[in-house]
Amino acid sequence: MAREEEEQALGSGLSTDYGSISQEQSSVQEHSFQKLSNTKFAIILSCLFINVFLAALDSTVVATLLSVIASDLDCLPSISWVATSYLLSCAAFQPIFGKFSDIFGRKQVTLFCVLIFGLGCLCSGISNSLSLMVFGRLISGIGGGGFNTMGAIILSDIVSLDQRGLYQGYINIFYGVGSGLGGVFAGFFQKYFDWRMAFLSQVPVCVISGVLTYLYLEIHADHHKINGKTYTEKIKSIDFHGSVVLIGSIFLLMLAASVGGKDIAFDSIGFVLLIIFGVLGLLHFYFYELSIEDPVIPVKLLSIPTVFSSSIACWVLSMNTFSILLYLPFFWEAVHDRSSYESGIRLIPGAVAASVGSIFAGVYIKIFKKYKMLLIVCSLINLCGSILIYCSSINGNSLFYEMTILVPCQFGMASVVTIILIAMVSSVSNTEHALVTSIQYGFRSTGSTLGVSLASAILQKSLHDNMMNNFKYVKENPQLVEKVIRKALINVNYAHTSAPEFAKSLIIAAYNSACHDVFKFVVLTGTLVAGSSLFINENELS
Helix, strand or coil: CHHHHHHHHHHHCCCCCCCCCCHHHHHHHHCCCCCCCHHHHHHHHHHHHHHHHHHHHHHHCCCCCHHHHHHHHCCHHHCHHHHHHHHHHHHHHHHHHHHHHHHHCHHHHHHHHHHHHHHHHHHHHCCCCHHHHHHHHHHHHHHHHHHHHHHHHHHHHHCCHHHHHHHHHHHHHHHHHHHHHHHHHHHHHHHHCCCCHHHHCHHHHHHHHHHHHHHHCCCCCCCCCCCCCCHHHHHHHCCHHHHHHHHHHHHHHHHHHHHECCCECCCCHHHHHHHHHHHHHHHHHHHHHHHCCCCCCCHHHHHCHHHHHHHHHHHHHHHHHHHHHHHHHHHHHHHHCCCHHHHHHCCHHHHHHHHHHHHHHHHHHHHHCCCHHHHHHHHHHHHHHHHHHHCCCCCCCCHHHHHHCCHHHHHHHHHHHHHHHHHHHCCCCHHHHHHHHHHHHHHHHHHHHHHHHHHHHHHHHHHHHHHHHHCCCCCCCHHHHHHHHHHHHHCCCHHHCCCCHHHHHHHHHHHHHHHHHHHHHHHHHHHHHHHHHCCCCCCCCC
């Protein structure tokens, strides 16, 4: 009788336990994934790989283009919006895709993501103003966030739990390669064509992915209680209140992180109101979701220690990773006068290391069905890599050092991401896999947005302060000095091109100090990743 009640609960989408799953539940889960023909399985995986690759590529495609776009559009003080706008919309919308895919189906939600992502790339590619560029990036971010979430969710539908680490490793390869090659990809188009082609070239790929998704992506999620309802009934079942409050609250907080200290002062009324309404919105969302029967995100899952600790680890790891991928190339270009293409080449070994890390973690979990010790070791490797980045010298490092500096960070990051998702999924019942996946990707996207915003705020403030301090005792015409400082603050290449001889070393020193302040933040977040991994429990993997 108890077994029948448990299976009924699983079939209706309700969880019988918010703790670690039992061996009996695991057995039920093990037979719940959908078996597909080899051809269809390969095509679906290819679609997931393409989508995740595009999402990761766009998260870092501007890493080596920031200085170029800033100089082209004369918008260095606001250039962080080109990067944060994409991550901002990812953060705001990503948490809802799990529930929406339960309601409308995996295919429909994936097709929507492909359409909106392609439209955003088109807008970015034809932009001649910062406003249109940012709008395109915002639209792309919605689709990119969906790509990441849906990739992990669909994988849960078609792969058994003990194999999931390996296949998640495969997906993470494409994510790691995409994020690692974003700079190379952009640098190539900047060198041989135009930076706008870095965005336009993605549109045909979206078309191919959309066609394959439409033809082959058929997932039978029989355990979803929404299955078989009419379209009107599906619309009515959406938790609109919770969805709007969640998106709005995250957007306000991420907006505060993005504009605080730059566009508006930290002590201004506007900044304080953004924080207050954002925090109040999240509190309202939390208690509201506890009170309803079918929440967009079951916040009760956060009471599970592994889910909560994994979410925090994802959050700070994303801060660490994206701060590195955006501002290490910036350091090379601003301080060492590397071209976008040269900086991109130096990111390639890191992308390879991320691929190796993902597969290594997946194979390790498949063989040993354990992950806790590996998680701790890989988080420490990531921390060591963060320290190496902080040790970068203003006088230049060897080519070998610059080519390998990202290897520890990217290897550790990819391994930790793979392990954490398996830890979270193994902590809940099968019917909650899509929802807990959305939680993880929600924390990852908010972390990446917040990390880039904080790093940008640190860079801008430190750059201004160091620039003013370095020129304080310069015995030149005050008007000339003021003009030099103004140009140096808005044009990254100014010191290496047209700056007066007396100012070049002072400008470069200011950029070096500012970048190393960002690298201190990188070390801090790496430390927090290692610390939070200690609180993730080891669950049984059947």
